[in-house]
Amino acid sequence: MGNRKAYKKECGNLPARVLCISLILSPQGHFPPRAIQITQKKPSWRTEHEIQALCNVLQVLDSYRNYEEPLQLLLAKVMRFERFGRRRVIVKKGQRGNSFYFIYLGTVAVTEDEDGSSAFLDPHPTLLYKGGCFGEMGLLSAGVRRATVVCMEETEFLVVDREDFLANKLDDEIQKESQYRFGFFRSLDLFKSWSDEKLWHLVTLGKVEKFSHGQLVSKDFVDSSFLMFICKVR
Template sequence: MAARMMERARRKSMSPEERYQRAVSAKRKFRALVRLIIANLSWLQELEDEKLGENVKKNIQVLTRKKGKKSLLTLKDKTVLNKAAEERTEAEKNHLRRIIGNLKCFRRYPMEVKNELPGICYFNFFGPNRTIVRQNYESHNLYVILSGEVVVSQTYYDKLLKETVTKDVLLMGPGNYFGEVGLLHNIARTATVTTTEATEFLYITREDFIRVLKATVANQWAEVQLNMSWFNYFDSWSEIDIRESCILAKKKNFEPDQIILSATGGQLDCVYFLTKGTCYLIEHMTIKTSYKKGIPHYTLLKDGEEGEARPPLNIYKEIKKLHRKEESHSGLGASIRPAISTSRPTLNPSYITPSVRVHFIKVCYFHKLACFNVGESLKNRIIVSATESECLLLPRYFLLDKSMITFKAIGQFLTRYIPSTEQIFKYFLEDHRWTLYKEQLVDRILEVTAFTGNTIHNIPYTIRLSEDLGEI
């Protein structure tokens, strides 16, 4: 009580200037507190869900609360990662090993490297529009994105405009890492990285990177450089261009009959360079079949006609059936003929109503050292691995920026030599006409009333002997 009275007396004795300064200070503290709460809001959202109780209003708030993006790490995990490495227990390291070792960027690392990761990784959080690394500054850490997004930008002098230009070159999300270039080559940062939203990171210091990761990262870069040396498209590229390629490159492995690329799946913004195995291109066409006097007539349906021209849900079964029965021509060329459709209609005259089916037709093969998705159309087309395959992926914008003439020419070549949908439909009709002709010819020969003029005496003795022996 006495303290309150003294505080009131002190306020009354304040001059107007002192009162003004006190009010300004209180506002600044309140704003700082609000900013602190906003910056740590993602942490508060990760608290365990509150249990429902007897308070109905509170229960409704708990049930209707908007959930944010769930972090890969719990608060307990982040607390452990904020500890010094020597203070982490073996149980904590084992728990982190399972989490960190399964990150996309570390999956291909050797087991001995994965075992070291829990002792060298630390956690950090940055709000939106924060610069993490700045171009031309000294390199200190490697960063791994756990959640959120960053934009990579480069500043350079444009000789044409005669001014300094800053260009956004890449967006990176969870599972990607950056900062290894400066640490690997002991050079300044080659780009600026800025967060676009609240983002969580793991970071590894220069000393730990050199001790644990440098050899592995160097081997991965050497593998990418070796793969690029197989393609003569990169022969004239400088060392800096190759280094930038190693930063942006991805390697992916595919099992047999696995879909690599389609109009709605895969890395649509990347060019695929086939470094191992074989894959093939499938066209799926929506065809209406109608029968007149028992003879099928086919009509190619465009998008929007009697349903969407898209593959059905059992596409994997269709691909496997096509893979088992196909004997299509391999390679790319003007003489490519598609394989027989997996869904051949019956010639039974009783089917007189039109039917609409999706036909899968194998168009061509891509062998090792081929590339695709350079600019050719993938509408109603799927690229599937025929064997165990491996692809090197590079962003299309990057390739066009470095060698526009070369890769534009490749795209035009693929567009010219891969048959169009209309050409494939024409081959489809020719194939079915030939099939219909063969079946009708066989039917005529096997008719009861048909007379060929042959008797038992016209058949060679060796054939009759073989048939006789077969009946014994």
């Protein structure tokens, strides 16, 4: 509390909005306590200022930042916070998808088995880290999950549930993103002979990521478990 008073005394002349946003930052890398309080509110109870402050905190997540600003604000309006320990299964293969996850802190593995145990035996498991996301495509269809996602360590998530996803028409925005990916793949000679059904399956497996000038894309492209396509270069 003393540090907060000293901060206010030092920064008393700064605009209130800057002060408020600064106070919710967490030096330990965990999701800030004040931001957790915002996510515990019902979407309809969150003020515009709280939604914007939450949106600002989430800019550290690459997958969140990839979305256009209107969709970022919609996501910040409805997402909730969750923290799970090592070996906790978040998504189970064969079950219907009910939520969409952003990883704020920690690491998860994507596996083909139902309980995720293979991730702890595989010397090179498929991993997702802070800034990654998963589950969004599962909310656009009634299909079941094609893989299991398990926590490799204590992990913090921002979660969007199906009910809120549909109620706030987030499916329309996500569908636009999917249509862009479909159009991109369809334009490539490599996929000219593919049926729409096969191409849409490919769309559900991929996602768009943005990289800044000079940013490392892959340490070892040959050993990577992902196939990457360059969509646009500025």
